[in-house]
Amino acid sequence: MAKSRPVDPDAHFAPLPLTVQHACFEPASSLLTRLAARNGAPSVYQFCGDLAFPVDPLFRGEPLAIVQLAQLAGCDAAALARVSIRHLGHNRFRLRDEIATTSSLQRSRIRICPDCLRQEVPSAKEAWRMPRRLHWKFASVRSCADHGCLLVTLPPEKITRDGRDFAAQIRKHFDWVLSQNFVPAATGSFECCLMERILSGRGDAWLDRLELNVAARLCEVLGLLLKKGPEATLSGHGEHEWAQYGEAGYQVLKGGELAFSSCLQELAEQHAEKRFFGRIYGPLMKWLQSRGLGDEVEPLRALMRREIFARFSIRKGVQVFGVPSEGIASRNEALVPSVEGFSLEEQELLVRRGLAYRQEDGTVATKSFVTEAMLSAFRRELGEWIEADGDRSEVDELESIAYPIAEAASYLRITVRTASYLAHAGFLSRAHCNAEARIGALQVSRKSLEAFRQRFISLGELANSTRNPVGALSTRLRNKGVATLPMPPDLSRIYWRSDLTISGCLAECDAGNSRVAR
Secondary structure, eight states: OOOOOOOOTTOOOOOOSSOOOOOTTOOHHHHHHHHHHHTTOSSHHHHHHHHTOOHHHHHTTOHHHHHHHHHHHTSOHHHHHHTOOEEEETTEEEETTEEEETTTBOOSSOEEOHHHHHHHOSSGGGGGGOOOOGGGGBTTOOEETTTTEEOEEOOOOSSGGGGGOHHHHHHHTHHHHHTSOOOBOOOOHHHHHHHHHHHHOOOSSHHHHSOHHHHHHHHHHHHHHHHHOTTOOSSSOOHHHHHHHHHHHHHHHTTOHHHHHHHHHHHHHHTGGGOSHHHHSHHHHHHHTOTTOOGGGHHHHHHHHHHHHHHSOOOTTOEETTEEOOOTTOOOOSOOOOOTTOOHHHHHHHHHTTSEEEOTTSOEEEOTTOOHHHHHHHHHHHHHOOOSTTSSOHHHHHHSOEEEHHHHHHHHTSOHHHHHHHHHHTSSOBOOOOTTSOTTOOEEEHHHHHHHHHHEEEHHHHHHHHTOOHHHHHHHHHHTTOOBOOOOTTSOOEEEHHHHHHHTTTTTTGGGTTOOOO
């Protein structure tokens, strides 16, 4: 695949003989495809190739490419940028000050209203007449407010980039769209609120303070819980059903945080026989525990955790979204610990380690699962541990034996994801790949593995050496107050060897630790 041309801010394009008018709700990608169709190009890629226009940067939403398109089309660049989505990487997108994810956006599949097409486009040759609505890109908007029907999803393309050419897709599937049956679906207040927020911006309500993808999915999952009960699953539901769930959840959440708290209390009282909060809040807990969620869901997790700790009798040590309970009397009224007392470099390290995140105002805040005990362990780590990067000369690094990340994980008895985290955090130093290794493969040096293992021990290695079940051993160490290496909750647990040696837990472990990694 040919590389896209870089965006040149000084580039000027010749005016087109035929132009189209930019609609207030139309993103830049749709405007470009309509320009291509209006001038007779079979695809937007051929059209941009003839003009030497940077098409891929525009589809990624880069500001310079949007400015160039505005000059090309003769429209307002600020208005065009306001309704265009920018790709941030790592499955994250930004619309003005809103965050969206791949699960909340329909990027490679186009959805359209058949009645809008019939009203605006007289024939397939004039597909350029219809602009794409920005809100149709969002998965939670499933109906057309003007005609009261469900949107139709166009057939998938074999090549993903072909599915992004809106005007060409309309021209190709014109007859197919018009042949689709009319499925009535009244646009409720939930979808109207989403469309208003997408096009005009967020308001001041509590639900608006949550990120767009979190607020939309929270309405749907809460509605699923209210309609189907705690045993409901997150899969197996149609578009019409999800629209009903979103409306039911929005009717509760539009009342704010207090209404959400009251709803959780009512659910706990209705299903008091279940006792365990995970079974009472079933689909809501499963969604919030998903690994694909980012930092934008942390405020909601913190709120759910406070509600759970305040209403349920939880055994000491049981974790709720990564934070252990202090016992039955715990109400978790304290907020997440602050980063006061840490230098700017140490705060950046907290962000790099996945223990904190940078807020919109530029300040650093700890994530909701971080406790004072984890910050104490982090301070201890700063005083004891010297990162491997930069402490060895280049010659020593070249002479060290390299191990693939999977073998390193097996050697330390941790998951591959945990080993990758340790390498990125600097605990394991990267080594130059062997000649037979795949280019770009992550490998770590033998020297850093041995240095790490001399100071730390994983729960898997400890359980294997002492012949104890992992769960029982983890509970015993937690009840003794043995500190773990501060890491996100979905990674393997790692302890300081000195702590376990003092407590006598390594009496049998050290005897079996003479093996060498292959």
